[in-house]
Amino acid sequence: MPSLTETRAPAARLVSISKSYPGAAGPVLHEVSADFAARAMTGVMGPSGSGKTTLLHCAAGLDRPTEGQVLLGDTDLTVCDEKKLTEIRRSRVGFVFQQFNLLPMLTAYENVALPLRLNGRRPKRQVVLEALRQVGLEGEAERRPAQLSGGQQQRVAIARTLVTEPEIVFADEPTGSLDRAAGRQVMGLLRDLVDRRGGTVVMVTHDPAAAACADRVIHLVDGRVAGTVEAPTVERITARLSRWES
Numbered sequence: 001m002p003s004l005t006e007t008r009a010p011a012a013r014l015v016s017i018s019k020s021y022p023g024a025a026g027p028v029l030h031e032v033s034a035d036f037a038a039r040a041m042t043g044v045m046g047p048s049g050s051g052k053t054t055l056l057h058c059a060a061g062l063d064r065p066t067e068g069q070v071l072l073g074d075t076d077l078t079v080c081d082e083k084k085l086t087e088i089r090r091s092r093v094g095f096v097f098q099q100f101n102l103l104p105m106l107t108a109y110e111n112v113a114l115p116l117r118l119n120g121r122r123p124k125r126q127v128v129l130e131a132l133r134q135v136g137l138e139g140e141a142e143r144r145p146a147q148l149s150g151g152q153q154q155r156v157a158i159a160r161t162l163v164t165e166p167e168i169v170f171a172d173e174p175t176g177s178l179d180r181a182a183g184r185q186v187m188g189l190l191r192d193l194v195d196r197r198g199g200t201v202v203m204v205t206h207d208p209a210a211a212a213c214a215d216r217v218i219h220l221v222d223g224r225v226a227g228t229v230e231a232p233t234v235e236r237i238t239a240r241l242s243r244w245e246s
């Protein structure tokens with residue numbers, strides 16, 4: 001029987017992408033193909049240097065593959081000019097980074113309102129407060145990032161993503177700077193985004209506990225897809241990791 005993630009049309013798709021950096025010995029990604037199912041969470045795992053962040057950046061239109069196609073819905077990102085890519089990143093894609101990437105001089109409220117301003121929209125106060133409420137931080141709206149814990153800062157970053165209602169959220173090690181409890185809370189929010197709001201998440205992680213929250217895990221080794229785990233659990237991920245990486 002096909003899995004849940006196989007029966008849904010992909011929100012994004014990599015078609016045989018390769019990526020080389022100028023001056024580097026060889027390609028970092030070798031003809032990688034992957035479908036990121038809509039309304040699902042896909043984890044991307046692999047050893048350090050295996051190309052996870054490069055893959056995420058190519059999929060999100062932050063970088064361009066040297067060869068191959070990147071489809072976001074029906075849009076081929078590899079033929080878009082920079083202006084179009086910027087517009088797509090602002091309006092259709094959300095990002096969550098390991099280091100939160102909040103602007104330190106802005107309050108939590110202002111950080112969450114920022115993507116709407118950048119999109120030329122005048123943020124409605126209720127909309128911004130509702131995004132903060134969804135991550136449990138409506139009471140912290142006037143605090144600056146330095147006045148918040150790491151977990152709270154990441155939750156503000158998630159609220160900043162929710163507020164634009166992106167088609168797809170790319171998260172690069174979203175729990176990598178957090179303790180276990182804060183990491184669990186952040187994963188709960190990303191899971192809610194998929195389960196309650198019909199969102200799509202693609203997440204790079206080293207953490208088997210975070211990856212076990214995904215519907216499917218893709219494993220990269222030396223810039224190639226070494227395998228996938230459907231309906232992953234910590235035990236299955238750990239067992240596969242040791243097999244693929246040995």
Ligand SMILES: Nc1ncnc2c1ncn2[C@@H]1O[C@H](COP(=O)(O)OP(=O)(O)OP(=O)(O)O)[C@@H](O)[C@H]1O
Binds near residue numbers: 047049051
């Ligand atoms: N801008 C760049 N220029 C040249 N080489 C790069 C660049 N970015 C990444 N690389 C190289 O590409 C390879 C893959 O890097 P990437 O960051 O995608 O791996 P990763 O799997 O995300 O690693 P990690 O888990 O350590 O973050 C590494 O060898 C890295 O040194």
